[in-house]
Amino acid sequence: MSGGGVTFTSAGVLRGMQVGIPLVIGTFPFGLVVGVISGAKGLSLLETLVMSGVVFAGASQLLALELWTDPAPVLAASLAALVVNLRLAPMGAALAPWLDRLRGWKLWGTLATLVDHSYAFSIAEIRRGGRDAGYLLGVALILWMFWMVAVGLGHVLGAVVQLPPGHPLYFAAVATFCALLVPVWQGVRRDLLPWILAAAVSLGAWEIGLGAPWPLLAGALSGAALGAWMELRRR
Amino acid sequence: MTLRLDVLLAILGMALATYLCRAGGYALFRAFRPPRYVEVTLQHLPGPLFVAYVAPTLASQGAKGFLAAVVVVAAQAVTGSLVAAILAGVAAMWGLGLVI
Numbered sequence: 001m002s003g004g005g006v007t008f009t010s011a012g013v014l015r016g017m018q019v020g021i022p023l024v025i026g027t028f029p030f031g032l033v034v035g036v037i038s039g040a041k042g043l044s045l046l047e048t049l050v051m052s053g054v055v056f057a058g059a060s061q062l063l064a065l066e067l068w069t070d071p072a073p074v075l076a077a078s079l080a081a082l083v084v085n086l087r088l089a090p091m092g093a094a095l096a097p098w099l100d101r102l103r104g105w106k107l108w109g110t111l112a113t114l115v116d117h118s119y120a121f122s123i124a125e126i127r128r129g130g131r132d133a134g135y136l137l138g139v140a141l142i143l144w145m146f147w148m149v150a151v152g153l154g155h156v157l158g159a160v161v162q163l164p165p166g167h168p169l170y171f172a173a174v175a176t177f178c179a180l181l182v183p184v185w186q187g188v189r190r191d192l193l194p195w196i197l198a199a200a201v202s203l204g205a206w207e208i209g210l211g212a213p214w215p216l217l218a219g220a221l222s223g224a225a226l227g228a229w230m231e232l233r234r235r
Numbered sequence: 236m237t238l239r240l241d242v243l244l245a246i247l248g249m250a251l252a253t254y255l256c257r258a259g260g261y262a263l264f265r266a267f268r269p270p271r272y273v274e275v276t277l278q279h280l281p282g283p284l285f286v287a288y289v290a291p292t293l294a295s296q297g298a299k300g301f302l303a304a305v306v307v308v309a310a311q312a313v314t315g316s317l318v319a320a321i322l323a324g325v326a327a328m329w330g331l332g333l334v335i
Contacts, residue, residue, distance in 0.1 A: 089260025223283025
């Protein structure tokens with residue numbers, strides 16, 4: 001990839017928005033769950049929309065909300081967002097064939113919208129020889145718009161139904177992460193021991209009474225470190 | 236339509252942390268080639284991260300939580316649909332609540 005001739009046009013943004021529409025089917029229910037949980041944790045509709053607008057990363061929002069307390073846990077929520085979204089860091093680097101040709105808001109503004117789907121679609125577009133980096137922004141923009149609608153709708157519906165604490169519907173948040181584990185699993189040899197260690201360390205930290213987000217951080221980092229160590233040793 | 240200061244600060248902290256991952260990752264990885272173990276550790280992060288969240292949360296809900304989690308994983312594996320898996324989990328939690 002020479003990188004020459006990369007453009008950033010509104011036609012590219014529009015095309016990204018068009019191809020991104022089917023993705024909304026997958027993200028919309030997730031947004032509804034985030035909205036319902038956000039309301040249940042005591043956030044107002046405005047606070048919920050501000051969070052969704054500027055953070056725009058569903059898994060980290062849901063996880064931070066699960067750790068939510070009153071007053072708001074500034075450190076715990078920020079750390080949770082950092083750890084959950086670390087996976088986005090290498091994505092920007094992989095998009096270098098486009099991003100290296102952009103300047104100013106087109107570069108730093110587009111990066112602010114980077115999500116798993118826009119990354120995956122854009123990598124495929126780059127491999128096909130696509131040269132319009134507006135595509136990356138377009139896919140993220142359409143997801144952002146429907147994300148705001150879904151989260152807002154979830155918050156409103158949750159307020160109307162007034163679910164009592166402990167209602168089975170709140171299990172949706174945990175269920176989301178259990179379900180996300182399935183596509184992440186790549187086999188016994190790679191994942192079994194790191195995942196067991198992550199569970200054991202987080203349970204141990206939780207048992208001795210450490211508050212959020214420490215069981216999460218300790219389990220996640222120890223498991224990932226073991227996985228990396230095992231993989232590097234095999235080579 | 237309230238916007239409390241503590242909530243706003245937490246949201247801004249989350250937004251800053253997330254932007255650091257999105258833009259900082261690109262800037263840093265472009266300037267320096269990261270050590271191999273950092274790259275590999277990042278690739279391994281998602282699984283242990285979700286496990287480390289799910290384990291204590293399920294433990295606090297007892298046997299009911301673990302059984303419902305098994306239903307969620309099975310539903311996701313069979314259908315490949317996140318929506319179906321979440322609905323199955325909530326349904327299982329509701330059903331188990333009647334018997335346990």
